[in-house]
Amino acid sequence: MLRPARRRGLADEVADRLQDAIFSGVYPPGARLREVELAAALGVSRGPVREALLRLEREGLVRNEWHRGATVPTLSARDAAELHSLRAVLEDLAVRCAVERAADEDLEAVAEVAERMARAGDAHAMVRLDMEFHDAVYAAAGHLRLRAAWEAIRSQVHLFLLTRIGVSERDYTGHIPDEHARLAAALRARDAETALRLFAEHRRHAFDLLAGEG
């Protein structure tokens, strides 16, 4: 069973590199992303860079302004609240779809990611797995537009976790794997009510932990 081998243009390549760079802290919130600078650093022309910045804007990782270029946005408390509330309704739908009509193997893939979290290396790896876990849930939901809506805020959630993780790293890495394991179990049992409750508690937990002290 082969996945479609799609050819990617330079733009996608550049977008991925930029995303990694932002997550790595090379371009912290507030930093300006100059097209010529990026083009020179990556060894491509401004075209693909421009296109990549547009894609990252769609994901909320950069802000684009007329004739003023792209900058990495700083997430305010209000932004965090927006992400929290929007994520809640999206994830509720995802959980309902997944429980209702996902293939068993897709739900097992979710559980498999949850297991990997138990032996994550550092906090950054944990965050990556956290994102991967939720990706798997949306994939199991089999809802293209829901997945697209998630991907529109996914990077922002990722960035939020990375920037706020220092304030309580211990609690985060300690409780998170176990929580995800329970989440996966509820999904595999196709227990919608329990799953919805657990996911809500999970989000509330993470939100209180990370948004409160920032």
Next chain:
Amino acid sequence: MLRPARRRGLADEVADRLQDAIFSGVYPPGARLREVELAAALGVSRGPVREALLRLEREGLVRNEWHRGATVPTLSARDAAELHSLRAVLEDLAVRCAVERAADEDLEAVAEVAERMARAGDAHAMVRLDMEFHDAVYAAAGHLRLRAAWEAIRSQVHLFLLTRIGVSERDYTGHIPDEHARLAAALRARDAETALRLFAEHRRHAFDLLAGEG
């Protein structure tokens, strides 16, 4: 009270023209959008056209494939179901936000659009006002990312209504204005429970009417 006079580039201009053209039926679902052709027709170069197509892809109005160009997608029954379910959770949140913390003037703006629907000209104008009404609700919600999520499917909903409107135009134009008036009234009364119920019935009504017979 002036709105910010923002300078728009050619790309945005092109995107709007293309959107109008698609809604007008110039490019029906399945049609190919060739960059050179569009650039020549609009009197600009391929750069802005490319950027515009990327923006329209973000809105789901065109599909872009590697080295195969852009096409107007045809909406299947599954697509309609996806739009319906996603729209439901987004609009629920929008209504809750609007009832909870919208300014009175924003809710009056919603009602004002609803009133204009009573004296709409043709069916196309009615659909435009329908979209405008829901735009106003999202604007009243004051939730930037929720609004962005709506805008990601807005054009698809618009196109869906336009393509399916012929099957039951009479029912659509007949009942819709009254329904929206009640919706607006519930919002102005800040009656969350009633508003949520009415919006759900509204969507169910439109979905049954238009998706069923296609």
Next chain:
DNA sequence: AATTGTCGGAATGTTAACATTCGCTCATGA
């Protein structure tokens, strides 16, 4: 007859040069 290889045309992907816009600085004036 069916499959594979090759070729041509057409469209997109990419590049580099040109045009435009914006923020900043500094001089000017009241």
Next chain:
DNA sequence: TCATGAGCGAATGTTAACATTCCGACAATT
């Protein structure tokens, strides 16, 4: 001292030419 305007520099917006990729048709081979 503050407000106003011109000019400069830097970055983005736009363009047109070049490179690459893909699809379809047709020929060759088994």
